[in-house]
Amino acid sequence: MLVPISNRSGQSIKRVGAMFAKTFRYIRWFAPLSFKLKRYEIARRIFPSAKRQYELDSMVGPWGYWEELRHYQITALKTFGMMPHHRLLDIGCGPLQGGIAFIRYLDAVKYTGIDISQKSLDAGLQLIEEAGLSSKEPVLLRSDSFGKNELTERNFDYIWCSQMLYHLDEGLLEKLMAQVAKFLAPDGRFYGDIIGYPNEVTESSSWNGFPFYMHTAESVEKIARRSGLTVRNLGQISSYGYPSEVILGTNNILELAHEQPLPRQ
Ligand SMILES: C[S@@+](CC[C@H](N)C(=O)[O-])C[C@H]1O[C@@H](n2cnc3c(N)ncnc32)[C@H](O)[C@@H]1O
Numbered sequence: 001m002l003v004p005i006s007n008r009s010g011q012s013i014k015r016v017g018a019m020f021a022k023t024f025r026y027i028r029w030f031a032p033l034s035f036k037l038k039r040y041e042i043a044r045r046i047f048p049s050a051k052r053q054y055e056l057d058s059m060v061g062p063w064g065y066w067e068e069l070r071h072y073q074i075t076a077l078k079t080f081g082m083m084p085h086h087r088l089l090d091i092g093c094g095p096l097q098g099g100i101a102f103i104r105y106l107d108a109v110k111y112t113g114i115d116i117s118q119k120s121l122d123a124g125l126q127l128i129e130e131a132g133l134s135s136k137e138p139v140l141l142r143s144d145s146f147g148k149n150e151l152t153e154r155n156f157d158y159i160w161c162s163q164m165l166y167h168l169d170e171g172l173l174e175k176l177m178a179q180v181a182k183f184l185a186p187d188g189r190f191y192g193d194i195i196g197y198p199n200e201v202t203e204s205s206s207w208n209g210f211p212f213y214m215h216t217a218e219s220v221e222k223i224a225r226r227s228g229l230t231v232r233n234l235g236q237i238s239s240y241g242y243p244s245e246v247i248l249g250t251n252n253i254l255e256l257a258h259e260q261p262l263p264r265q
Contacts, residue, residue, distance in 0.1 A: 040064045056127075059095045059120045061163060061207065061248070066097060068243045073098030073162055074105060076240040076253070080191060086110060086157035089183055091146060091176070091192075092164035096124035100131055102160075103138045111138040112153065118142050146179040155185040161192035163248065165220070166201075167210040173223050180256065181227035189257055190229070193237050194220060196250035217254055229256045 040063060043050035057063040077098075082088065084107045093099050093113030103111045115121055121140050128134055141150045159180055168176060180190050194215045195201055205212045221231035232255045238244040240253065 037064055056095050056097075056123060058208075059117070059123060060097050062246045065243055065246055069246075070097050070101050072237070072241040072243070073160070074101035076191070076237070076242075077102070077158060077160060078105075079240060080158070080189060080255070082106075082158050084110070087153070087155065087185075088112070089114070089147070089151075089156040089159045091159060091161045092116075092167075093120075093124065093140070095120045096127050098160070098162060099124055099138070100127055100133065103128065103133045103136050104131070106136070108136045109139075111136065112141070112151070112156070113138065114141045114143045114147050114150070116142070116144050146176045147183065148175075148179055151183065154183050155188070156183050157185050157188045159184055159188065159190040161190065163193060163251075165192040165254075166195045166212050166215060166251075167207070169211075169213055170219075170223065173215065173220065174226065177224050177227040177229060177256075181229055181258070184229075184256075184258060186258060189255055191234075191253055191255055193248075193251040193253045195248070196236055196252040199250050200247060217252065220254060224256055225259070228259045230259050231256055 040050070040054070044054040045051075053066060054063065057066055060066075060069070062069070077088070082105075084105060086106065087110050088102055088106060090099055090102065090111065090113040093115050094117070096103075096113065099111065099113050113121070113124065115124075121142055124140055128138060141147065143150045161176075165173070165176075184190055194217070195212065201212050203212060203214055217231055217233040224231050234240075234253045234255050236242075236249065237251045237253050238249040242249050242251070
């Protein structure tokens with residue numbers, strides 16, 4: 001069909017306009033993130049400090065957000081009521097992205113971190129030394145049993161499990177819950193996040209060799225109840241200071257507590 005010249009140029013103008021609008025939307029949303037990552041990508045090849053930071057970031061997840069994610073972790077726990085005298089167990093502590101802020105905030109001997117990766121724990125130990133926090137006597141333990149074979153202390157006021165629950169299948173989640181029930185003080189609280197939506201992560205995604213499992217608050221509750229724990233969904237982690245532009249910002253944070261109040265040991 002023949003279209004009059006004036007109509008055709010009108011359509012082209014509209015198409016070009018739509019293209020500009022789309023490009024502008026893309027730049028507005030994604031460019032700050034990709035420019036940040038690009039700068040980081042270049043810096044890590046030139047500066048030793050950026051290379052080291054890159055290695056630390058690689059042990060926890062998103063690159064280029066170390067300080068923001070540390071801030072999220074300590075802010076969230078303070079929001080949930082953690083005070084300097086409380087005892088904290090950090091399960092899957094990694095290289096202490098949150099751990100350093102926790103140790104700095106807590107009184108001496110109140111922080112215990114466990115992780116399956118010795119490499120991450122070694123990096124964490126070095127950060128403790130560099131931050132001058134050794135006198136706080138934090139305890140770091142390598143464990144593939146969520147502390148069952150290594151931890152003697154119970155009665156933790158807070159158990160924190162950031163960005164790890166979704167790497168555990170149902171069997172591991174059940175084992176974790178059994179340990180949480182043992183280690184959590186009678187009025188203690190456990191916090192951990194599960195994948196939320198919208199999200200690009202699927203069951204076939206993986207991170208550093210760890211698969212992803214799409215647990216829901218309901219499926220976690222079913223498992224947690226077997227260990228006498230209740231579950232409350234507190235909503236998206238971005239509401240607690242997690243940078244919303246970072247993938248996983250839509251994750252939901254769960255609060256677990258003993259179903260029945262227990263006598264203090
Ligand atoms: C995404 S990183 C999160 C690290 C830290 N919690 C944070 O938010 O900064 C997940 C961590 O969980 C640890 N992890 C995975 N499976 C584990 C298991 N079964 N027992 C203990 N740690 C585990 C990994 O080694 C890694 O350090």
